[in-house]
Amino acid sequence: xxxxxxxxxxFNAFFHTFYILFDKCFxxxxxxxSQFMHKKWMTAGLLKxxxxxxxxxxxxxxxxDPSLKAKYLSYAKLLNKLCFMCKKExxxxxxxxxxxxxxxxxxxxxxxxIKSKTSNNSSITKIQHNGNDVTDKASISDVFNNYFANIGxxxxxxxxxxxxxxxxxxxxxxxxxxxxSNISEQDIVSSISMLKNTFSxxxxxxxxxxxxxxxxxxxxxxxxxFNLSCTTGIFPDGLKLxxxxxxxxxxxxxxxxxxxxxxxxxxxxKLFEKIIHAKLVKFFNKYNILHKNQFGFRKGHSxxxxxxxxxxxxxxxxxxKNYVMGLFFDLSKSFDTCNHDILLYxxxxxxxxxxxxxxxxxxxxxxxxxxVVNGTKSNIHPIVCGVPxxxxxxxxxxLIYVNDIFSIYDFDNLVLFADDSNVFAVEKxxxxxxxxxxxxxxxxxxxxxxxxxxxxxxxxxxxxxxxTEVINENVIDxxxxxxxxxxxxxxxxxxxxxxxxxx
Numbered sequence: 375x376x377x378x379x380x381x382x383x384x385f386n387a388f389f390h391t392f393y394i395l396f397d398k399c400f401x402x403x404x405x406x407x408s409q410f411m412h413k414k415w416m417t418a419g420l421l422k423x424x425x426x427x428x429x430x431x432x433x434x435x436x437x438x439d440p441s442l443k444a445k446y447l448s449y450a451k452l453l454n455k456l457c458f459m460c461k462k463e464x465x466x467x468x469x470x471x472x473x474x475x476x477x478x479x480x481x482x483x484x485x486x487x488i489k490s491k492t493s494n495n496s497s498i499t500k501i502q503h504n505g506n507d508v509t510d511k512a513s514i515s516d517v518f519n520n521y522f523a524n525i526g527x528x529x530x531x532x533x534x535x536x537x538x539x540x541x542x543x544x545x546x547x548x549x550x551x552x553x554x555s556n557i558s559e560q561d562i563v564s565s566i567s568m569l570k571n572t573f574s575x576x577x578x579x580x581x582x583x584x585x586x587x588x589x590x591x592x593x594x595x596x597x598x599x600f601n602l603s604c605t606t607g608i609f610p611d612g613l614k615l616x617x618x619x620x621x622x623x624x625x626x627x628x629x630x631x632x633x634x635x636x637x638x639x640x641x642x643x644k645l646f647e648k649i650i651h652a653k654l655v656k657f658f659n660k661y662n663i664l665h666k667n668q669f670g671f672r673k674g675h676s677x678x679x680x681x682x683x684x685x686x687x688x689x690x691x692x693x694x695k696n697y698v699m700g701l702f703f704d705l706s707k708s709f710d711t712c713n714h715d716i717l718l719y720x721x722x723x724x725x726x727x728x729x730x731x732x733x734x735x736x737x738x739x740x741x742x743x744x745x746v747v748n749g750t751k752s753n754i755h756p757i758v759c760g761v762p763x764x765x766x767x768x769x770x771x772x773l774i775y776v777n778d779i780f781s782i783y784d785f786d787n788l789v790l791f792a793d794d795s796n797v798f799a800v801e802k803x804x805x806x807x808x809x810x811x812x813x814x815x816x817x818x819x820x821x822x823x824x825x826x827x828x829x830x831x832x833x834x835x836x837x838x839x840x841x842t843e844v845i846n847e848n849v850i851d852x853x854x855x856x857x858x859x860x861x862x863x864x865x866x867x868x869x870x871x872x873x874x875x876x877x
Contacts, residue, residue: 375595381603388595389578396580400409406430415464416483423453432836441809476676498620498747502628515752517838518620519745522635526710526759529828536823540716542819543778548725552657553606557649562593562600567647569641576638577615577744578677585641600646607732613643615754616743637743637764647766654726663724664773665780670792671769680791684798687787688839689799695841697807701797701814701856701863704833708793709768710760713826714738717761737767776826782821804838811836815858829858837866 378384434442501508503517566589569582620633670681741757761768787798801807858864
């Protein structure tokens, strides 16, 4: 394996051997979920008590003895109370141990929900497509796959052409170049240790915990393959397949647009990406490549930080007796619509050059996906647009893609969090505020068109914050509107959300 110089052949040889051993040690056996899974708060003592309760119930059914019925009901009531207490104590302890991490708190809270988030897709029996009802299981999976795979392409076709190129908004290219540093065995071991302890697996069917058990045995081989990949600029094709599950959001369950795709990638792909991600973040932070107002997908830049900055800015301007308008834009399928050519150009502009730029070109190209609905697998479909969903590098690549939005206009304030853009315009009079807001929308519209991104007008709004002196006065003319690409943006009444006082 060490003598192989082709990246794809090297990885395929490794994975072929790995999977033979994996399949031998862990043969696939289908077992009902109820037979091997118990709730985390369930103890051995409670299980024993439940078995005793069931035995009492059977005795009562056989004899119909009223005294046995009373004994069973009394025991069941006591057991239910005991189960509630054990469950409460378990989650109290779980939350107290995670009090320093908002992410972990939400993860624990989500685990308390009785209804599984992923259970919604199990009842998909009919989907409407091109005016027809699709009920065949295989056809439903294929319809979902074609829809998810072509979202970005279809949105790009509807974007009007503009005379401005995306290059216009880029500042001088970075003088610094990201150089590939050799990946060590320790890098591999550290990256494997960070894999989640979940048994959900991608197309390779290999869960993260299994890789953790053998990390010291495979670290040398993986370091060789990953180094070969970076030096040759080729990302293994065996890591470019995604398994997609459609998750219902809201609305009609037969409307395919009411589902969002959840992608699972191979564990070895995530492992490789974690290493590259860490090196890239270090490079970007060293040379301040990402704008300070990029608050999404970055360590030390959370929703809390974004909110604090926005609120502080609003209070500061209101204290100066200025009107403030907040423009809140939401992107449509932002990850799915990133143009590969534009992204690669921007990566090179930021300092990703040579073999590493070729590596990212290979990473983005020749990707495929399939959808699983009700246990039925669709045909495999190529992906020609967007950054990989469910990947480690995808969010960071998206930040690079939108990073130059800060150069399009002399904004009073622009705060980005993932695909949400929040712009704040400030003026002394309400009339001037609307003029400025529409000017900002025109500039933004041109930038989005040049970068082949689409705004979701239905989820975009604006809000006006008035100085204390006029907070109860109606100073807005009904003819005053904010438009984005000739479409009126709806206004949210600030009195229905919160009131800012600067007295």
